[in-house]
Amino acid sequence: MKNNSLILGGLLSALVVIAALVSFLWVPFDITQLSIPDKLQTPNEVHWLGTDHFGRDILSMIMIGARTSLAVAILAVGIGFFIGVPLGLAAATKKNSLLDETIMRTNDLIFAFPSLVIAILITALFGAGAMNAIIAIGIFNIPVFARVSRGAALSLWQKEFILAARVSGKSDLRISAEHIFPNIANLLIVQGTIQFSLGILAEAGLSYVGLGTQPPVPSWGRMLADSQTMVSFAPHLAIIPGSAIIVTVLGLNLMGDGLRDLLDPRVRRSRE
Numbered sequence: 001m002k003n004n005s006l007i008l009g010g011l012l013s014a015l016v017v018i019a020a021l022v023s024f025l026w027v028p029f030d031i032t033q034l035s036i037p038d039k040l041q042t043p044n045e046v047h048w049l050g051t052d053h054f055g056r057d058i059l060s061m062i063m064i065g066a067r068t069s070l071a072v073a074i075l076a077v078g079i080g081f082f083i084g085v086p087l088g089l090a091a092a093t094k095k096n097s098l099l100d101e102t103i104m105r106t107n108d109l110i111f112a113f114p115s116l117v118i119a120i121l122i123t124a125l126f127g128a129g130a131m132n133a134i135i136a137i138g139i140f141n142i143p144v145f146a147r148v149s150r151g152a153a154l155s156l157w158q159k160e161f162i163l164a165a166r167v168s169g170k171s172d173l174r175i176s177a178e179h180i181f182p183n184i185a186n187l188l189i190v191q192g193t194i195q196f197s198l199g200i201l202a203e204a205g206l207s208y209v210g211l212g213t214q215p216p217v218p219s220w221g222r223m224l225a226d227s228q229t230m231v232s233f234a235p236h237l238a239i240i241p242g243s244a245i246i247v248t249v250l251g252l253n254l255m256g257d258g259l260r261d262l263l264d265p266r267v268r269r270s271r272e
Contacts, residue, residue, distance in 0.1 A: 104150070149184060
């Protein structure tokens with residue numbers, strides 16, 4: 001309870017998650033129904049966050065946009081985690097081998113292309129859409145988890161309990177699964193939280209340029225893109241989705257910082 005970052009980050013993140021979950025069951029208004037007479041309303045007692053240029057309720061769009069952003073980020077981070085971590089562990093097992101060099105140089109090659117560039121390439125081949133955004137962000141996450149898991153695993157392979165496991169006849173694969181991975185899981189959880197917040201930003205950025213989630217599904221990034229020509233007379237169209245992105249990313253970063261303090265005893269001791 002003394003970890004203020006974890007508490008505040010957890011509360012902000014929980015707020016977004018609850019809004020996304022509630023949107024599966026209920027939203028104030030149907031966003032597929034246009035109401036031109038009600039367009040560009042400022043926040044009022046009927047439309048709590050106002051309406052957009054088509055008369056759609058912004059609160060309803062924010063709620064559905066939350067589940068869109070979270071779904072894209074979860075799947076993208078999942079791709080990076082479940083592919084990158086095994087690659088990093090394999091590279092650490094065969095340090096300075098051909099396998100290690102191949103994995104790490106491939107990671108360097110992927111790092112040379114930001115997720116936006118990868119998304120453009122995928123879009124050129126398969127068209128714009130949420131799934132292509134997930135693939136692009138996920139590919140960019142693979143080398144991140146591979147590097148983190150490899151670096152953490154390398155320091156463990158020299159420990160006495162790993163040497164004892166080798167002497168007992170355990171294979172490298174079994175040692176990685178039973179001893180290495182559990183001991184680096186806390187680091188991977190923290191990194192996953194950070195990548196999750198970056199995934200939210202990446203999805204918003206891709207949607208902003210038209211490469212992410214496509215209409216009629218709402219997206220915070222596309223809401224920002226649609227509002228840029230109306231900021232002078234309807235600033236709430238940009239402020240509200242922008243605030244949603246800020247709150248979500250801030251909450252996840254604070255939670256990641258709090259988890260690092262909680263799970264890493266070295267950081268905790270240094271701050272005490």
